[in-house]
Amino acid sequence: MLKKISAVVLGGLMVTALAACGGDNGAGGSQPDDGKITLGFAQVGAESGWRTANTKSIQDSAKEAGIDLQFSDAQQKQENQIKAIRSYITQKVDVIAFSPVVESGWDTVLLEAKDAKIPVILTDRAVDSKDTTLYETFIGSDFVLEGKKAGEWLVGQYQGKPEPVNIVELQGTTGSAPANDRKSGFADVIKADPKFKIVASQTGDFTRAKGKEVMEAFLKANKDIDVLYAHNDDMGLGAIEAIEGAGLKPGVDIRIITVDAVKDGMQALADGKINYIVECSPLLGPQLMDLVKKVVAGESVPERVLTEETTFTQEQAKAALPNRQY
Ligand code: AHR
Numbered sequence: 001m002l003k004k005i006s007a008v009v010l011g012g013l014m015v016t017a018l019a020a021c022g023g024d025n026g027a028g029g030s031q032p033d034d035g036k037i038t039l040g041f042a043q044v045g046a047e048s049g050w051r052t053a054n055t056k057s058i059q060d061s062a063k064e065a066g067i068d069l070q071f072s073d074a075q076q077k078q079e080n081q082i083k084a085i086r087s088y089i090t091q092k093v094d095v096i097a098f099s100p101v102v103e104s105g106w107d108t109v110l111l112e113a114k115d116a117k118i119p120v121i122l123t124d125r126a127v128d129s130k131d132t133t134l135y136e137t138f139i140g141s142d143f144v145l146e147g148k149k150a151g152e153w154l155v156g157q158y159q160g161k162p163e164p165v166n167i168v169e170l171q172g173t174t175g176s177a178p179a180n181d182r183k184s185g186f187a188d189v190i191k192a193d194p195k196f197k198i199v200a201s202q203t204g205d206f207t208r209a210k211g212k213e214v215m216e217a218f219l220k221a222n223k224d225i226d227v228l229y230a231h232n233d234d235m236g237l238g239a240i241e242a243i244e245g246a247g248l249k250p251g252v253d254i255r256i257i258t259v260d261a262v263k264d265g266m267q268a269l270a271d272g273k274i275n276y277i278v279e280c281s282p283l284l285g286p287q288l289m290d291l292v293k294k295v296v297a298g299e300s301v302p303e304r305v306l307t308e309e310t311t312f313t314q315e316q317a318k319a320a321l322p323n324r325q326y
Pocket of ligand 1: 047048049050051124125178206231232233234259260280
């Protein structure tokens with residue numbers, strides 16, 4: 001294969017092309033004619049520590065697996081992801097993988113990939129397409145379960161205490177699978193006891209800056225906040241700055257639950273500023289490369305590959321921090 005190392009900009013979308021590709025690959029699987037697999041990966045963006053770790057995992061494992069990776073960063077915009085996927089179709093990559101920024105609106109471009117006989121793998125986030133033949137498999141976390149774990153911890157903390165518990169919620173990107181599912185999983189658990197009240201819930205777009213901004217607004221509008229539930233560590237970390245700015249003690253005056261367990265989040269947990277973290281693993285690269293190879297070889301793959309995850313208390317974070325990779 002003729003290797004081409006170049007970087008092209010597609011209407012604000014950065015696509016790093018590590019290799020040219022060829023091969024007349026069928027969605028049912030056939031070896032690329034040059035023996036080298038090319039994977040086009042359309043990433044969401046670089047919005048959080050989780051995403052940075054996820055990108056590194058994908059880039060490192062592609063290298064290790066000898067797969068040529070074409071990588072694009074959509075800057076959290078669906079239109080950019082669609083452009084990237086179309087460019088991968090035009091270039092006839094062997095497999096397309098992507099982490100959909102939102103759940104809806106993918107059918108047309110997925111159908112274009114199917115018509116071009118390029119198999120698609122969903123990573124990290126799901127799409128709501130009714131036609132599941134539009135993609136081969138979906139690898140990622142159970143976000144509903146993550147929300148439930150957050151709710152269960154909270155219910156356990158307030159057992160036997162009848163007073164109302166005022167909760168504010170920082171949601172992830174509007175319309176994204178993790179925001180929808182972490183919200184519904186949490187709500188499902190806490191609804192069993194009416195003392196739990198979500199007094200404010202707004203998107204912080206999974207970023208630290210937005211988390212801080214929205215938490216400042218929550219603090220201005222609500223005098224009595226007991227708990228913050230943030231759909232990721234970054235928004236929680238931004239909110240901690242807002243809470244400290246308001247002269248309150250995060251983790252004490254306001255209890256904080258987040259999702260992800262990236263290093264900065266774990267440090268804040270160990271320092272007592274966060275109370276509980278539900279893990280969401282970004283290390284999807286090795287499993288993704290295995291799936292890519294199988295799909296290209298025409299081997300069958302499971303419809304759903306679930307990520308293994310745990311939860312962390314403050315004590316557990318102290319113990320885990322020295323070996324935390326990301
Ligand atoms: O889709 C996974 C979520 O996206 C992570 O929890 C969040 O940090 C990221 O931006």
